[in-house]
Amino acid sequence: MKLLKTISELRAYRNGLTGSIGFVPTMGFLHEGHLSLVKQSNSDCAHTVVSIFVNPTQFGPNEDFNSYPRDTDRDLVLLENAGADAVFFPSVDEMYPKGADTLIVPGKIAERLEGTVRPDHFKGVATVVLKLFNLAQPQKAYFGQKDAQQVAVIKRMVADLNVPVEIVVMPTMRENDGLAMSSRNTYLNPIERKTATVLYRSLKLAEGLIDEGERDVNIVKQRMNHLFNTEQLARVDYVSVAEAVSLEEETFIVKPVLISLALRIGGTRLIDNFLLV
Numbered sequence: 127m128k129l130l131k132t133i134s135e136l137r138a139y140r141n142g143l144t145g146s147i148g149f150v151p152t153m154g155f156l157h158e159g160h161l162s163l164v165k166q167s168n169s170d171c172a173h174t175v176v177s178i179f180v181n182p183t184q185f186g187p188n189e190d191f192n193s194y195p196r197d198t199d200r201d202l203v204l205l206e207n208a209g210a211d212a213v214f215f216p217s218v219d220e221m222y223p224k225g226a227d228t229l230i231v232p233g234k235i236a237e238r239l240e241g242t243v244r245p246d247h248f249k250g251v252a253t254v255v256l257k258l259f260n261l262a263q264p265q266k267a268y269f270g271q272k273d274a275q276q277v278a279v280i281k282r283m284v285a286d287l288n289v290p291v292e293i294v295v296m297p298t299m300r301e302n303d304g305l306a307m308s309s310r311n312t313y314l315n316p317i318e319r320k321t322a323t324v325l326y327r328s329l330k331l332a333e334g335l336i337d338e339g340e341r342d343v344n345i346v347k348q349r350m351n352h353l354f355n356t357e358q359l360a361r362v363d364y365v366s367v368a369e370a371v372s373l374e375e376e377t378f379i380v381k382p383v384l385i386s387l388a389l390r391i392g393g394t395r396l397i398d399n400f401l402l403v
Contacts (some may be wrong), residue, residue: 127205128212136175136214136261145172149264149291151255154178155195155309156204159299163268164208166296175262176205177214179221183229184250195309214262221257229253232279233286238373239275239386240397243363248279255280259291267291272298272306274384274399278373298398300326306398313394321359322391325398328353332367332385333400341379343367354389363388363395370401 130136140147148167152160167174178201185191198215205213229249236248259267269277281293299307304326305319314322328350335346347365354360368375370382386399 127202127210129202130212130214131216132220133216133261136212139212140175140261140263143173146266147171147262147264148174148294149258149262149267150174150176150210151258151267151269152176152178153180153194153309154201155197155312156201157299157307157309159270159272159307161204161208162299163270163296164205164210166294167266167268168209170266170294171264173211174209175212175214175264176210177216177258177262179214179216179254179258181221181250181254182218183222183253184247186244186246189244190310195312214258221254230256230283232283235275235282235373236279238368238375239364239366240388241275243388248276251276252279252283256283256287256289259284259289264291266294268294268296270298271295271401272308272398274386274401275373278371304330306396308396310394310396314391318359318392318394321357322389322394322396324354324357324360325387325389325396328365328387329385329398329400333402336379336383336402343375343377343379346379346385350387359391361390363390370403 128139130139148171150163150167164174164176180194182191230252232248232252240247277295284291284293303323305322331353332346332350340346346367350365354362365387368384370384382403384399384401388397
């Protein structure tokens with residue numbers, strides 16, 4: 127497995143490849159969800175390139191950029207065992223040299239959900255992803271469904287800017303109790319970790335109501351919020367029932383629909399979603 131730390135190294139490596147390339151962008155501190163993307167890329171493509179970069183432009187001024195969990199040595203072992211061919215591990219200065227002043231500004235799809243709480247987040251996401259696509263030039267790029275709005279923003283950007291890459295979305299990987307795998311789960315103490323299962327339980331509640339024929343969004347949200355209120359450590363940022371592509375809020379549920387939510391458990395902010403088709 128090649129370790130590439132500079133843009134010139136990545137470009138030289140990319141220019142030497144023949145056959146299809148799959149690309150998996152990550153911020154490191156990897157879990158089985160990330161590795162499932164690598165394994166799918168290995169299955170689909172001749173080569174798999176992974177990036178590890180904690181991107182400062184997608185963190186707000188009071189967010190956890192400095193404390194975001196990092197363990198690069200462990201990540202590299204996991205990626206080599208998973209069959210990655212190369213890892214791009216640049217510094218912040220490599221990706222954003224002095225004087226860099228250009229950002230991608232997504233449209234309305236980035237203003238909803240996470241965008242209401244983290245208004246500049248998707249500018250940073252779109253910018254770094256487009257930079258990485260330009261450098262790695264993959265045929266396919268792999269993302270997890272857990273970050274559903276991120277996927278929607280990137281799909282929109284790829285379509286609008288005619289980026290020649292196929293976005294492959296893989297299912298959310300979950301712990302045995304349903305909690306979506308996330309690098310931020312390590313922030314939770316044992317009591318908070320138990321409380322965090324309310325995300326999955328609330329999504330299952332909503333799924334059950336819809337499967338039973340409920341189509342009134344207000345009723346679904348009321349039932350979810352009632353469940354949240356049973357957990358003293360849980361604070362709701364938002365609960366959304368939206369059209370699956372545009373992420374526009376619905377009042378009457380018509381599938382495909384994305385049910386998504388963001389909660390704060392203690393000092394940790396977690397997101398999750400179900401896509402019902």
